[in-house]
Amino acid sequence: MNWVYIEDLKDYVEKEVELRGWLYNSRFSGKLIFLIMRDGSGFCQCVVSLNDVGEEIFEKAKKLTLESSFIVRGVVREEKRAIGGYEILVKNIEIIQLAKDYPIGPKEHGIEFLMENRHLWIRSRKQWAIQRIRNELIKGVRDFFYERKFILFDSPILTPSACEGTTTLFDIDYFGEKAYLSQSGQLYNEIGAAAFGKVYCFGPTFRAEKSKTRRHLIEFWMVEPEVAFLDLQGNMELIEDFVSYIVQRVIENKKDELEILERDISKIKNVKPPFPKISYSDAVDLLHKKGNNLLWGEDFGGDEETLISEEYDRPVFVYKYPKECKAFYMKEDLENPLLSLSCDLLAPEGYGEIVGGGQREDSYEKLIQRMEELKIPIEPYKWYLELRKYGTFPHSGFGLGIERTLSWICGIHHVRETIPLPRLLERIYP
């Protein structure tokens, strides 16, 4: 039999096909039944008419409960009224299993209930759309770097030392020694940049921060490029090209999914280079003008980020943060030793920081001095320092958080919906 997927139905108009899937919803109308099947690739209305199929098959259709698995055969028809624009005129139905008491209904549910049932919630239409967009976003990430001849340089997940603060690491027993789950591939990437010029790593990262906000996950995915001989300005240009590419690609290829999410495309269609760029010091002035009384030298919180980003119709760079706000490996600004050659990218609409990056400190002496100031042990970073001994080179890179970027593109309020199975503070089920 001609088993096809719902997303391909347009190629089978007026032909008889077989669909295999689950019952998403159904509506009865006397001698007519509308079954909404989902098969993973899409949603399709299957029309069962008593006069066409006879009593036996009609009764089967009537018995189907939410999320029952079944196979349906029938003729594909173009139908504007139906979801997706096509429907099946059913000839036969084969029930695989009748599901009993599926907990998630078509009406509203609370977040606690949905999170407890995440393994089932992921089947519903909005969640389906988000994950399809995630897939496109990730393909876009890989294609962008592949087309620009970056080399994929996977960094380890088990690490012996901290990359940033040590308070936010998960520690594990590594044959009697202490090891940690990676919270960034940044430092290892610099090995790759010296060997291959342009590299990126892309994988999960782990932060044991006790953060409980709509922008935080304990386990999240980050893509981190690192480029030899690139300065801060070049880094910002790479970031704006990259972010624009993935946003435009999602708009282009995932129209239906964005529509399911009721995303206002006009809010993201302007995401094209150049992005506005504002220095940290100018940003602080802007905040003061807007009534915020942040002191120079303090890092921005969510409120400050929103105040800055709401000034623009596309993501905005804030660059040259005070050294104290940033990690030890950020290069000092030679024009002002209080500043670092760092840059963050703030997404519009209150989605906050989606990129953090900058130029790295390439002076062996300055790096050692900075580590001593911050009381960071030298020994575990011996290899890192050696990169500055054997042909040091200016280099820059950044990290982009996939889930934050995805919630912004999708217009989803909380990052927990943008990863299939979110790990949150005190939630590791399902």
Place this chain on the structure above:
RNA sequence: UCCUCGGUAGCUCAACGGUAGAGCGGGUGGCUGUUAACCACUAGGUUGCAGGUUCGAAUCCUGCCCGAGGAGCCA
């Protein structure tokens, strides 16, 4: 860790000191173009747990448990 809000039917909520109720979902019946379909009937409860105040507690008080939102930190 701190601050704020919440926990009542399978789900979403109402009742705010005086007999626990609605919508959805479930069940039964009706309807040939439905779009979170609709109409009628029906089943469904130790009001998070423990104690206290009261003639009487879902409601007020105390403690605990669980959840949500936010802060700090970060992508």
